[in-house]
Amino acid sequence: MRIEDLVKRFGTLSAVDHVSLDIRDGEFFTLLGPSGCGKTTLLRCIAGFWKQDNGHIWFDDELIDNIPAHKRETGMVFQNYAVFPHLNVYDNIAYGLKARRLNSTEIKERVRRALELVRLSGLDRRIPSQLSGGQQQRVALARSLVIEPRVLLMDEPLSNLDAKLRVEMRNDIRKLQNELKITTIYVTHDQEEALTISDRLAVMNMGKVEQIDNPIGIYQNPRSKYVAGFIGQTNFVEGEIRSFDKASSTAIVDVGGFEIDAPLPEPVTDKHVILAVRPEKLKIVEDFSQPPARNELLGKVESVSFLGSVAEYQIKPEGRESTILVRVHEPKPDQLKRQGDRVKIHVENEAVMIYPEDSRVS
Amino acid sequence: MKIVRPSIWSFVYLAAFAILILFMIYPLSSVIRASFLTADGKSLSLDAYSRLILSEQHRDIILNSIFLGLATAIGALAIGVPMAYVVARCDIPGKPYIKALGSLPIVFPSFAIGWAWILLLGRNGMITTWLNNLGMSIPPIYGWHGIAFIFIFTLYPVIFLMVSGALNSIDASLEEAARNLGSSEFRVFYTVTLPLITPAIVGSALLVFVLAIENFGVPLILGERFSVLSVEAYLQFMSELGTNPAMAGAMSMALVLLATITLLVQRYYVARKEYGMSLVRLPETRILTQTSRFLAVAYSSLVIFVSLVPLFVIGAASFARARGPVLHPEFSLGNYAKALGNLRPVLNSYFLSTAATMVCVLISVFVAYVLVRRRSFLNPILDSLFMFPYAIAGVILGIGLIVAFNRPPLLLTGTWMILVISYFVRKSPATLRSASSILYQIGPSVEEASINLGVSPLRTFFKITLRLMAPALIPGTILTWVTIMGELSSTIVLYYGPWSTMTIQILQEILSADFGPACALSVILVLSVLIPVLIVNKFSAPRVEQTTVSQ
Numbered sequence: 027m028r029i030e031d032l033v034k035r036f037g038t039l040s041a042v043d044h045v046s047l048d049i050r051d052g053e054f055f056t057l058l059g060p061s062g063c064g065k066t067t068l069l070r071c072i073a074g075f076w077k078q079d080n081g082h083i084w085f086d087d088e089l090i091d092n093i094p095a096h097k098r099e100t101g102m103v104f105q106n107y108a109v110f111p112h113l114n115v116y117d118n119i120a121y122g123l124k125a126r127r128l129n130s131t132e133i134k135e136r137v138r139r140a141l142e143l144v145r146l147s148g149l150d151r152r153i154p155s156q157l158s159g160g161q162q163q164r165v166a167l168a169r170s171l172v173i174e175p176r177v178l179l180m181d182e183p184l185s186n187l188d189a190k191l192r193v194e195m196r197n198d199i200r201k202l203q204n205e206l207k208i209t210t211i212y213v214t215h216d217q218e219e220a221l222t223i224s225d226r227l228a229v230m231n232m233g234k235v236e237q238i239d240n241p242i243g244i245y246q247n248p249r250s251k252y253v254a255g256f257i258g259q260t261n262f263v264e265g266e267i268r269s270f271d272k273a274s275s276t277a278i279v280d281v282g283g284f285e286i287d288a289p290l291p292e293p294v295t296d297k298h299v300i301l302a303v304r305p306e307k308l309k310i311v312e313d314f315s316q317p318p319a320r321n322e323l324l325g326k327v328e329s330v331s332f333l334g335s336v337a338e339y340q341i342k343p344e345g346r347e348s349t350i351l352v353r354v355h356e357p358k359p360d361q362l363k364r365q366g367d368r369v370k371i372h373v374e375n376e377a378v379m380i381y382p383e384d385s386r387v388s
Numbered sequence: 389m390k391i392v393r394p395s396i397w398s399f400v401y402l403a404a405f406a407i408l409i410l411f412m413i414y415p416l417s418s419v420i421r422a423s424f425l426t427a428d429g430k431s432l433s434l435d436a437y438s439r440l441i442l443s444e445q446h447r448d449i450i451l452n453s454i455f456l457g458l459a460t461a462i463g464a465l466a467i468g469v470p471m472a473y474v475v476a477r478c479d480i481p482g483k484p485y486i487k488a489l490g491s492l493p494i495v496f497p498s499f500a501i502g503w504a505w506i507l508l509l510g511r512n513g514m515i516t517t518w519l520n521n522l523g524m525s526i527p528p529i530y531g532w533h534g535i536a537f538i539f540i541f542t543l544y545p546v547i548f549l550m551v552s553g554a555l556n557s558i559d560a561s562l563e564e565a566a567r568n569l570g571s572s573e574f575r576v577f578y579t580v581t582l583p584l585i586t587p588a589i590v591g592s593a594l595l596v597f598v599l600a601i602e603n604f605g606v607p608l609i610l611g612e613r614f615s616v617l618s619v620e621a622y623l624q625f626m627s628e629l630g631t632n633p634a635m636a637g638a639m640s641m642a643l644v645l646l647a648t649i650t651l652l653v654q655r656y657y658v659a660r661k662e663y664g665m666s667l668v669r670l671p672e673t674r675i676l677t678q679t680s681r682f683l684a685v686a687y688s689s690l691v692i693f694v695s696l697v698p699l700f701v702i703g704a705a706s707f708a709r710a711r712g713p714v715l716h717p718e719f720s721l722g723n724y725a726k727a728l729g730n731l732r733p734v735l736n737s738y739f740l741s742t743a744a745t746m747v748c749v750l751i752s753v754f755v756a757y758v759l760v761r762r763r764s765f766l767n768p769i770l771d772s773l774f775m776f777p778y779a780i781a782g783v784i785l786g787i788g789l790i791v792a793f794n795r796p797p798l799l800l801t802g803t804w805m806i807l808v809i810s811y812f813v814r815k816s817p818a819t820l821r822s823a824s825s826i827l828y829q830i831g832p833s834v835e836e837a838s839i840n841l842g843v844s845p846l847r848t849f850f851k852i853t854l855r856l857m858a859p860a861l862i863p864g865t866i867l868t869w870v871t872i873m874g875e876l877s878s879t880i881v882l883y884y885g886p887w888s889t890m891t892i893q894i895l896q897e898i899l900s901a902d903f904g905p906a907c908a909l910s911v912i913l914v915l916s917v918l919i920p921v922l923i924v925n926k927f928s929a930p931r932v933e934q935t936t937v938s939q
Contacts, residue, residue, distance in 0.1 A: 125842040125843045169841065
């Protein structure tokens with residue numbers, strides 16, 4: 027399916043601001059972003075609950091802009107389940123089939139298979155209030171799948187479940203989607219969920235798409251400062267470009283007197299930049315005999331958090347106010363630093379990302 | 389690019405506006421028009437208004453209404469707020485009973501309650517006679533203090549219910565936080581609890597004020613020389629000495645204006661002061677000492693006893709042998725035989741109530757749906773229009789409907805339909821409120837799920853929305869039915885011979901001093917009201933809560 031230059035305004039606010047997406051057949055596609063970024067609005071435009079102010083939505087080659095919601099053949103799973111409280115499990119799942127006037131033997135067979143699929147067999151006579159939250163969500167899922175929709179739309183389906191159930195349901199949903207090969211658009215604000223479940227994801231911010239990529243691409247090559255900050259943990263430090271080498275596509279950046287070299291594909295006009303680096307890409311160097319070389323910083327440990335397999339340090343580089351986070355995996359007892367220790371940090375230059383200082387969008 | 393299709397919902401807007409304009413705005417404007425004409429209706433004049441304001445006799449009527457409203461509001465606060473606190477926050481036995489009985493008085497026809505007090509404290513009242521025999525005397529029940537007394541004990545439930553609701557919606561952590569920050573228990577109440585329930589206190593008091601100034605039956609039978617706007621407007625309009633529609637219109641306008649201003653203040657004030665609070669944990673109940681617990685129960689029981697004693701008085705009196713206004717203490721079913729000799733008023737009441745309730749609920753459900761679920765610039769206007777009937781006293785609506793529809797093409801005066809129309813207009817605000825709040829609770833996603841699964845919005849409305857609303861609508865529907873059963877103020881203007889209702893019949897018997905049948909018919913009316921309410925309390929309340937919780 028394809029979304030072309032879609033705009034949805036509420037008053038003067040553009041909740042969805044010129045978004046274009048190409049979603050492949052059978053793909054598990056996630057819209058990720060904080061609340062208010064427009065991801066649910068976009069989903070509701072696709073379902074037809076809201077009409078976009080601009081742009082088009084295509085299913086395959088069919089333009090569906092003017093098809094009313096009940097004829098769009100989308101299967102939506104709601105955040106609060108929206109299971110019909112007055113119908114039992116069977117009638118909930120059969121609801122859409124009855125609307126399509128299928129004969130009763132076929133309805134029975136398809137409901138039975140759907141119940142099996144979501145592992146609810148035997149509960150078909152229960153009413154929703156007798157079901158747990160997870161079971162209700164399975165009913166909602168089965169109800170959407172059973173009509174064999176052209177696209178499955180999921181609006182934060184797991185956010186009302188507790189942490190353990192959330193992981194279990196997440197795996198189940200992904201497994202089901204793999205089996206059925208149904209095109210799925212999944213909305214969430216949970217980055218871990220988005221990274222584990224998706225084939226590809228779009229990171230959204232203030233109505234716009236910041237980046238579309240697969241999970242690894244998003245994590246390792248965030249195209250904007252916003253994405254770098256939203257996905258995983260990232261240190262941001264301000265710096266000033268000293269020189270740029272076109273041949274190797276690297277820039278040397280001055281960060282409070284220390285020099286860092288980092289990959290930069292193209293020269294930039296503004297010398298003031300933001301460097302971003304993941305906490306696990308910083309190393310604490312034990313050797314203090316040499317003065318800090320290129321890609322090394324001196325600093326003082328502000329605080330230590332020991333988390334078992336990792337230790338996290340907040341380190342304040344010399345001459346700077348803000349601290350940076352350094353994560354050390356499997357720290358050895360004799361190497362564990364204490365608050366107040368002076369340390370030398372090494373930055374892997376491959377891992378440093380450079381963004382313009384004032385812009386969010388790449 | 390957008391395709392605009394006229395849908396069923398545009399029809400709902402159209403119909404809603406048409407109905408309100410025809411049956412509320414137009415009648416009211418007829419009253420306004422009359423007020424600007426000379427008494428003979430031939431030429432324009434401000435005569436009625438100048439006399440209303442300048443003559444001391446007329447000005448006193450306005451002041452009387454305001455005074456009565458204030459006295460009622462203050463008295464009802466004094467009774468309702470402590471009771472709300474005791475029930476919401478203190479550990480006292482028999483809470484469910486206090487709650488249920490403490491909200492009962494509001495459903496009873498207030499003039500019947502007033503009438504029962506006449507039986508007790510009137511000139512020939514049981515207590516009056518008894519005291520006279522002992523050589524003592526008490527001030528008569530007639531006049532402003534009697535009316536205010538009856539208003540207070542029929543309207544305090546408004547305050548009791550709204551304030552206890554507010555007390556129960558304050559999360560426990562707020563008061564605990566104040567305690568934790570070093571406030572004494574009294575200071576917590578004064579600095580946290582009281583400010584948070586002030587909107588409910590002020591809001592309910594203003595509502596009581598409006599209900600008191602709009603009441604017609606009680607001042608009619610108890611007022612004597614103390615006259616108020618509602619009764620006087622009616623008398624000016626219906627007077628046998630020659631009607632004066634201009635003066636009736638001017639007085640109606642004064643009453644509508646007074647009520648409108650009060651309601652606007654209430655709306656503005658409550659909207660400005662309403663705090664959005666999330667309730668996670670109910671406030672804890674206070675454990676009282678033995679003595680204060682006894683006092684709390686005794687206090688609540690006394691209030692309930694005083695408010696319900698009229699029912700027992702009427703009940704007992706209905707079995708006495710009656711000759712005119714004198715009741716002999718001998719058992720007799722004669723009153724019932726006489727009261728039921730003409731069944732027509734009883735059947736009329738049942739029929740009219742049922743018809744009006746059906747109309748009310750049907751229209752309210754559709755209007756609530758467009759108000760809650762549709763986005764339209766028309767919504768605020770429609771919402772305000774549907775709240776406006778609160779500001780129109782029954783008598784005034786009655787006068788308006790008569791003036792507006794007493795000639796073709798729409799000749800409705802003297803038909804049963806005009807009564808149903810009037811009941812619909814009067815009760816639609818409450819029914820609409822209850823239908824809207826139910827819709828808010830159901831939330832839109834279940835409907836969206838149904839549409840998403842291929843059922844059109846209109847069929848979804850019938851298959852899902854109405855189906856889910858139905859159980860929650862029952863209590864409100866019954867309440868509407870019950871309050872229409874006791875309606876007097878517009879009925880008295882609008883009814884016509886064969887369409888007399890129980891309330892009219894009772895009033896006429898009281899006014900013609902035929903106390904026996906009046907008692908018997910009052911018992912029938914009270915039971916007709918009481919039984920459905922008790923059934924709803926018993927069965928429906930927990931069901932409503934269940935649907936709320938599961939959504």
